[in-house]
Amino acid sequence: MDYTISLTNKCNLRCSYCYERHLNTEYGSITPLTMHKITEFINQRSDAGTIYLFGGEPLLYKNEVKYFCENLKAKQFVITTNGTLLDELFIKWCIDRRVIINMSHDGSECNERGVDRELLDNNLKLLLRYQPETLVQLVYTKETLPRLYENIIYLKGLGVKKVSAAMDAFMIPDDPDSFGDLLREQWRKISGIRDLYIYELAVKKKNIRNHKKSTCEMCKKKLFINWDGKFYPCIQFQNLPAYRCGDLSVGIETEKARKAHPDYSMMSERCEGCEIAEYCRNSCACRKMATTGTVRDISEAACMEEQVQILTALELLSREKGGH
Numbered sequence: 119m120d121y122t123i124s125l126t127n128k129c130n131l132r133c134s135y136c137y138e139r140h141l142n143t144e145y146g147s148i149t150p151l152t153m154h155k156i157t158e159f160i161n162q163r164s165d166a167g168t169i170y171l172f173g174g175e176p177l178l179y180k181n182e183v184k185y186f187c188e189n190l191k192a193k194q195f196v197i198t199t200n201g202t203l204l205d206e207l208f209i210k211w212c213i214d215r216r217v218i219i220n221m222s223h224d225g226s227e228c229n230e231r232g233v234d235r236e237l238l239d240n241n242l243k244l245l246l247r248y249q250p251e252t253l254v255q256l257v258y259t260k261e262t263l264p265r266l267y268e269n270i271i272y273l274k275g276l277g278v279k280k281v282s283a284a285m286d287a288f289m290i291p292d293d294p295d296s297f298g299d300l301l302r303e304q305w306r307k308i309s310g311i312r313d314l315y316i317y318e319l320a321v322k323k324k325n326i327r328n329h330k331k332s333t334c335e336m337c338k339k340k341l342f343i344n345w346d347g348k349f350y351p352c353i354q355f356q357n358l359p360a361y362r363c364g365d366l367s368v369g370i371e372t373e374k375a376r377k378a379h380p381d382y383s384m385m386s387e388r389c390e391g392c393e394i395a396e397y398c399r400n401s402c403a404c405r406k407m408a409t410t411g412t413v414r415d416i417s418e419a420a421c422m423e424e425q426v427q428i429l430t431a432l433e434l435l436s437r438e439k440g441g442h
Protein backbone atom coordinates (compact mmCIF):
# COMPACT_ATOMS: atom_id res chain seq x y z
CA MET A 119 0.00 0.00 0.00
CA ASP A 120 1.20 3.52 -0.78
CA TYR A 121 0.30 6.12 1.82
CA THR A 122 0.00 9.85 1.28
CA ILE A 123 0.29 11.72 4.55
CA SER A 124 -0.84 15.32 4.52
CA LEU A 125 1.09 17.26 7.16
CA THR A 126 -0.96 20.35 6.58
CA ASN A 127 -3.19 22.00 4.01
CA LYS A 128 -1.58 25.39 4.67
CA CYS A 129 0.82 26.83 2.14
CA ASN A 130 3.01 29.91 1.74
CA LEU A 131 2.03 30.31 -1.95
CA ARG A 132 -1.29 31.07 -3.64
CA CYS A 133 -1.45 29.23 -6.96
CA SER A 134 -4.70 29.88 -8.80
CA TYR A 135 -4.98 26.16 -9.62
CA CYS A 136 -4.40 24.95 -6.06
CA TYR A 137 -6.54 21.91 -5.22
CA GLU A 138 -6.48 22.85 -1.53
CA ARG A 139 -7.92 26.27 -2.18
CA HIS A 140 -10.62 24.79 -4.36
CA LEU A 141 -11.47 22.13 -1.80
CA ASN A 142 -12.40 25.02 0.44
CA THR A 143 -11.91 23.20 3.72
CA GLU A 144 -10.75 24.26 7.13
CA TYR A 145 -6.97 24.83 7.45
CA GLY A 146 -4.89 22.93 9.97
CA SER A 147 -1.78 20.86 10.53
CA ILE A 148 -0.68 17.61 12.08
CA THR A 149 -0.16 17.26 15.86
CA PRO A 150 2.49 15.17 17.67
CA LEU A 151 -0.19 12.77 18.90
CA THR A 152 -1.55 12.17 15.38
CA MET A 153 2.00 11.68 14.08
CA HIS A 154 2.63 9.06 16.71
CA LYS A 155 -0.65 7.26 15.96
CA ILE A 156 -0.04 7.31 12.18
CA THR A 157 3.40 5.80 12.73
CA GLU A 158 2.01 3.06 14.93
CA PHE A 159 -0.81 2.36 12.48
CA ILE A 160 1.41 2.07 9.38
CA ASN A 161 4.20 0.17 11.09
CA GLN A 162 1.78 -2.37 12.53
CA ARG A 163 0.38 -3.05 9.06
CA SER A 164 3.93 -3.57 7.69
CA ASP A 165 2.74 -3.04 4.14
CA ALA A 166 4.07 0.43 3.25
CA GLY A 167 5.48 0.79 -0.25
CA THR A 168 5.97 4.49 -0.93
CA ILE A 169 5.10 7.12 1.66
CA TYR A 170 4.31 10.47 0.09
CA LEU A 171 4.71 13.43 2.44
CA PHE A 172 2.37 16.06 1.16
CA GLY A 173 0.58 19.33 1.84
CA GLY A 174 -0.25 22.18 1.37
CA GLU A 175 3.44 22.81 1.74
CA PRO A 176 4.99 20.00 3.84
CA LEU A 177 8.26 21.88 4.41
CA LEU A 178 6.42 24.34 6.63
CA TYR A 179 6.86 21.37 9.01
CA LYS A 180 10.39 20.11 8.37
CA ASN A 181 10.79 18.47 11.78
CA GLU A 182 7.58 16.53 11.26
CA VAL A 183 8.77 15.44 7.81
CA LYS A 184 12.01 14.20 9.38
CA TYR A 185 10.09 12.40 12.12
CA PHE A 186 8.12 10.35 9.58
CA CYS A 187 11.18 9.56 7.47
CA GLU A 188 13.00 8.34 10.56
CA ASN A 189 10.20 6.41 12.22
CA LEU A 190 8.03 4.89 9.51
CA LYS A 191 8.95 1.57 7.94
CA ALA A 192 8.53 1.95 4.19
CA LYS A 193 10.30 1.12 0.93
CA GLN A 194 10.73 4.76 0.02
CA PHE A 195 9.78 8.30 0.96
CA VAL A 196 8.82 11.06 -1.45
CA ILE A 197 8.34 14.69 -0.45
CA THR A 198 6.38 16.96 -2.76
CA THR A 199 7.32 20.58 -2.16
CA ASN A 200 6.91 23.96 -3.82
CA GLY A 201 10.65 24.42 -3.24
CA THR A 202 10.53 27.80 -1.52
CA LEU A 203 11.70 26.48 1.86
CA LEU A 204 14.43 24.14 0.64
CA ASP A 205 17.89 24.67 2.08
CA GLU A 206 21.17 22.84 1.68
CA LEU A 207 21.12 21.26 5.11
CA PHE A 208 17.69 19.79 4.59
CA ILE A 209 18.49 18.56 1.08
CA LYS A 210 21.64 16.83 2.38
CA TRP A 211 19.62 15.27 5.18
CA CYS A 212 17.22 13.81 2.59
CA ILE A 213 19.98 12.62 0.26
CA ASP A 214 21.75 10.82 3.13
CA ARG A 215 18.54 8.90 3.82
CA ARG A 216 17.56 8.40 0.19
CA VAL A 217 14.44 10.47 0.66
CA ILE A 218 13.26 11.70 -2.75
CA ILE A 219 12.23 15.32 -3.24
CA ASN A 220 9.81 16.30 -6.02
CA MET A 221 9.57 20.01 -6.63
CA SER A 222 6.95 22.12 -8.38
CA HIS A 223 8.04 24.88 -10.75
CA ASP A 224 5.98 26.30 -13.61
CA GLY A 225 8.89 27.59 -15.67
CA SER A 226 9.32 31.26 -16.41
CA GLU A 227 5.79 32.13 -15.24
CA CYS A 228 5.73 31.96 -11.47
CA ASN A 229 4.55 35.38 -10.41
CA GLU A 230 0.90 34.52 -10.16
CA ARG A 231 1.82 31.82 -7.63
CA GLY A 232 3.14 34.55 -5.35
CA VAL A 233 6.75 33.48 -5.60
CA ASP A 234 9.97 35.09 -6.74
CA ARG A 235 11.26 33.22 -9.77
CA GLU A 236 14.88 33.79 -8.89
CA LEU A 237 14.41 32.14 -5.50
CA LEU A 238 12.71 29.13 -7.09
CA ASP A 239 15.39 28.86 -9.79
CA ASN A 240 18.18 28.98 -7.23
CA ASN A 241 16.54 26.40 -4.97
CA LEU A 242 15.90 24.12 -7.92
CA LYS A 243 19.52 24.39 -9.08
CA LEU A 244 20.68 23.59 -5.54
CA LEU A 245 18.41 20.56 -5.41
CA LEU A 246 19.59 19.37 -8.82
CA ARG A 247 23.18 19.52 -7.61
CA TYR A 248 22.39 16.86 -5.01
CA GLN A 249 19.54 15.09 -6.80
CA PRO A 250 20.11 15.42 -10.56
CA GLU A 251 17.08 13.28 -11.42
CA THR A 252 14.59 15.47 -9.56
CA LEU A 253 11.08 15.25 -10.99
CA VAL A 254 9.87 18.80 -11.54
CA GLN A 255 6.12 19.20 -11.56
CA LEU A 256 4.69 21.96 -13.71
CA VAL A 257 1.03 22.96 -13.93
CA TYR A 258 -0.23 24.79 -17.00
CA THR A 259 -3.33 26.96 -17.08
CA LYS A 260 -5.44 28.47 -19.85
CA GLU A 261 -3.17 31.52 -19.78
CA THR A 262 0.13 29.62 -19.85
CA LEU A 263 -0.80 26.81 -22.27
CA PRO A 264 0.38 28.80 -25.33
CA ARG A 265 3.87 28.88 -23.75
CA LEU A 266 3.93 25.35 -22.31
CA TYR A 267 6.75 24.22 -24.60
CA GLU A 268 8.82 27.34 -23.79
CA ASN A 269 8.30 26.83 -20.07
CA ILE A 270 9.50 23.24 -20.29
CA ILE A 271 12.54 24.38 -22.27
CA TYR A 272 13.13 26.96 -19.53
CA LEU A 273 13.25 24.18 -16.93
CA LYS A 274 15.56 22.14 -19.13
CA GLY A 275 17.82 25.20 -19.28
CA LEU A 276 18.08 25.08 -15.49
CA GLY A 277 19.40 21.53 -15.76
CA VAL A 278 16.15 19.61 -15.22
CA LYS A 279 16.06 16.08 -16.65
CA LYS A 280 12.58 14.96 -15.64
CA VAL A 281 9.38 16.96 -15.98
CA SER A 282 5.74 16.28 -15.34
CA ALA A 283 3.35 18.74 -17.01
CA ALA A 284 -0.21 18.64 -15.70
CA MET A 285 -3.14 20.71 -16.78
CA ASP A 286 -4.98 22.90 -14.28
CA ALA A 287 -7.78 20.54 -13.24
CA PHE A 288 -10.33 23.37 -13.27
CA MET A 289 -9.60 24.39 -16.85
CA ILE A 290 -12.68 25.21 -18.93
CA PRO A 291 -11.69 26.12 -22.49
CA ASP A 292 -13.47 29.09 -24.08
CA ASP A 293 -13.38 27.48 -27.48
CA PRO A 294 -12.83 23.70 -27.37
CA ASP A 295 -11.69 23.46 -31.01
CA SER A 296 -8.89 26.00 -30.80
CA PHE A 297 -8.01 24.71 -27.33
CA GLY A 298 -7.62 21.21 -28.77
CA ASP A 299 -5.42 22.51 -31.61
CA LEU A 300 -3.21 24.44 -29.20
CA LEU A 301 -2.90 21.47 -26.88
CA ARG A 302 -1.92 19.25 -29.79
CA GLU A 303 0.61 21.75 -31.11
CA GLN A 304 2.25 22.17 -27.69
CA TRP A 305 2.46 18.45 -26.92
CA ARG A 306 3.79 17.67 -30.38
CA LYS A 307 6.61 20.18 -29.83
CA ILE A 308 7.26 18.83 -26.33
CA SER A 309 7.54 15.28 -27.65
CA GLY A 310 10.43 16.45 -29.84
CA ILE A 311 12.58 17.70 -26.95
CA ARG A 312 15.68 15.59 -26.69
CA ASP A 313 17.25 14.27 -23.49
CA LEU A 314 14.27 15.10 -21.33
CA TYR A 315 12.00 12.62 -19.59
CA ILE A 316 8.36 13.72 -19.81
CA TYR A 317 6.41 11.80 -17.24
CA GLU A 318 2.99 11.90 -18.97
CA LEU A 319 4.32 10.66 -22.31
CA ALA A 320 6.49 7.99 -20.69
CA VAL A 321 3.50 6.58 -18.78
CA LYS A 322 1.27 6.61 -21.85
CA LYS A 323 3.94 4.89 -23.94
CA LYS A 324 4.37 2.22 -21.29
CA ASN A 325 0.64 1.59 -21.05
CA ILE A 326 0.29 1.36 -24.83
CA ARG A 327 3.27 -1.00 -25.15
CA ASN A 328 2.10 -3.28 -22.36
CA HIS A 329 -1.59 -2.98 -23.23
CA LYS A 330 -2.03 -1.94 -19.66
CA LYS A 331 -5.30 -0.34 -18.67
CA SER A 332 -4.92 2.04 -15.78
CA THR A 333 -7.32 0.98 -13.08
CA CYS A 334 -8.50 2.70 -9.98
CA GLU A 335 -9.81 0.80 -6.98
CA MET A 336 -10.83 2.41 -3.78
CA CYS A 337 -8.32 1.96 -0.91
CA LYS A 338 -6.70 -1.00 -2.60
CA LYS A 339 -3.24 0.29 -3.41
CA LYS A 340 -3.26 3.73 -1.88
CA LEU A 341 -4.64 5.63 1.05
CA PHE A 342 -4.70 9.33 1.90
CA ILE A 343 -4.22 10.15 5.58
CA ASN A 344 -5.26 13.66 6.44
CA TRP A 345 -3.45 15.81 9.04
CA ASP A 346 -6.39 15.24 11.41
CA GLY A 347 -5.99 11.45 11.24
CA LYS A 348 -8.98 10.76 8.98
CA PHE A 349 -8.65 8.47 5.96
CA TYR A 350 -9.79 9.14 2.39
CA PRO A 351 -9.17 7.19 -0.82
CA CYS A 352 -7.26 10.03 -2.47
CA ILE A 353 -6.35 13.67 -2.07
CA GLN A 354 -9.38 15.04 -3.92
CA PHE A 355 -11.74 13.45 -1.40
CA GLN A 356 -10.23 14.95 1.73
CA ASN A 357 -12.80 16.26 4.16
CA LEU A 358 -15.72 14.86 2.16
CA PRO A 359 -17.53 12.86 4.85
CA ALA A 360 -19.29 10.71 2.23
CA TYR A 361 -15.93 9.39 1.00
CA ARG A 362 -14.26 8.94 4.36
CA CYS A 363 -12.89 5.41 4.61
CA GLY A 364 -11.89 5.14 8.24
CA ASP A 365 -9.54 6.84 10.65
CA LEU A 366 -6.76 6.07 13.09
CA SER A 367 -9.09 4.50 15.65
CA VAL A 368 -11.30 2.30 13.43
CA GLY A 369 -8.72 1.52 10.71
CA ILE A 370 -9.46 1.32 6.97
CA GLU A 371 -13.13 0.68 6.27
CA THR A 372 -12.65 -0.43 2.70
CA GLU A 373 -15.75 -2.56 2.19
CA LYS A 374 -18.07 0.03 3.70
CA ALA A 375 -16.62 2.72 1.46
CA ARG A 376 -16.75 0.54 -1.66
CA LYS A 377 -20.38 -0.39 -1.07
CA ALA A 378 -21.28 3.24 -0.55
CA HIS A 379 -19.64 4.22 -3.87
CA PRO A 380 -20.14 1.56 -6.54
CA ASP A 381 -19.61 4.28 -9.18
CA TYR A 382 -16.11 5.10 -7.89
CA SER A 383 -14.19 3.43 -10.75
CA MET A 384 -16.82 3.85 -13.47
CA MET A 385 -16.09 5.25 -16.89
CA SER A 386 -17.97 8.36 -17.73
CA GLU A 387 -20.73 8.19 -20.33
CA ARG A 388 -18.72 10.25 -22.78
CA CYS A 389 -16.20 7.37 -22.97
CA GLU A 390 -18.56 4.71 -24.31
CA GLY A 391 -17.19 3.51 -27.60
CA CYS A 392 -14.02 5.63 -27.41
CA GLU A 393 -11.28 3.80 -29.29
CA ILE A 394 -8.50 4.87 -26.99
CA ALA A 395 -10.36 4.25 -23.75
CA GLU A 396 -7.99 1.48 -22.72
CA TYR A 397 -5.07 3.90 -22.45
CA CYS A 398 -7.00 6.67 -20.79
CA ARG A 399 -7.11 7.70 -17.14
CA ASN A 400 -10.86 8.06 -17.42
CA SER A 401 -11.60 5.70 -14.54
CA CYS A 402 -9.34 7.55 -12.10
CA ALA A 403 -11.75 8.72 -9.43
CA CYS A 404 -9.36 11.40 -8.18
CA ARG A 405 -9.11 12.91 -11.65
CA LYS A 406 -12.84 12.77 -12.26
CA MET A 407 -13.45 14.43 -8.91
CA ALA A 408 -10.76 17.06 -9.52
CA THR A 409 -12.07 18.03 -12.94
CA THR A 410 -15.85 17.81 -12.47
CA GLY A 411 -16.54 17.48 -8.73
CA THR A 412 -18.17 14.07 -9.25
CA VAL A 413 -16.90 10.50 -9.76
CA ARG A 414 -19.21 9.95 -12.71
CA ASP A 415 -17.64 12.22 -15.28
CA ILE A 416 -14.33 13.61 -16.50
CA SER A 417 -14.17 17.16 -17.85
CA GLU A 418 -14.03 17.98 -21.53
CA ALA A 419 -10.62 19.61 -21.13
CA ALA A 420 -9.22 16.55 -19.31
CA CYS A 421 -10.66 14.29 -22.02
CA MET A 422 -8.95 16.38 -24.69
CA GLU A 423 -5.69 16.27 -22.78
CA GLU A 424 -5.91 12.48 -22.65
CA GLN A 425 -6.61 12.28 -26.39
CA VAL A 426 -3.69 14.55 -27.23
CA GLN A 427 -1.22 12.75 -24.95
CA ILE A 428 -2.26 9.30 -26.20
CA LEU A 429 -1.99 10.42 -29.82
CA THR A 430 1.41 11.99 -29.17
CA ALA A 431 2.64 8.84 -27.41
CA LEU A 432 1.41 6.70 -30.33
CA GLU A 433 3.32 8.92 -32.76
CA LEU A 434 6.45 8.68 -30.63
CA LEU A 435 6.19 4.90 -30.56
CA SER A 436 5.75 4.70 -34.29
CA ARG A 437 8.74 7.03 -34.80
CA GLU A 438 10.84 4.87 -32.48
CA LYS A 439 9.76 1.76 -34.40
CA GLY A 440 10.75 3.43 -37.64
CA GLY A 441 14.15 4.15 -36.15
CA HIS A 442 14.05 7.95 -36.30
Ligand code: SF4
Nearest residue numbers: 129131133136174200
Ligand atom coordinates in the same frame (compact mmCIF):
# COMPACT_ATOMS: atom_id res chain seq x y z
S1 SF4 B 1 2.31 25.32 -3.96
FE1 SF4 B 1 0.87 23.61 -4.01
S2 SF4 B 1 -0.22 23.66 -2.06
FE2 SF4 B 1 0.81 25.65 -2.33
S3 SF4 B 1 -0.75 27.00 -3.25
FE3 SF4 B 1 0.45 26.08 -4.91
S4 SF4 B 1 -0.68 24.22 -5.52
FE4 SF4 B 1 -1.44 24.86 -3.49
Ligand code: SF4
Nearest residue numbers: 389392395398400421
Ligand atom coordinates in the same frame (compact mmCIF):
# COMPACT_ATOMS: atom_id res chain seq x y z
S1 SF4 C 1 -10.12 10.11 -24.36
FE1 SF4 C 1 -11.95 11.11 -23.49
S2 SF4 C 1 -13.70 9.95 -24.34
FE2 SF4 C 1 -11.84 8.70 -24.64
S3 SF4 C 1 -11.79 7.37 -22.86
FE3 SF4 C 1 -10.52 9.16 -22.38
S4 SF4 C 1 -11.91 10.63 -21.32
FE4 SF4 C 1 -13.17 9.07 -22.36
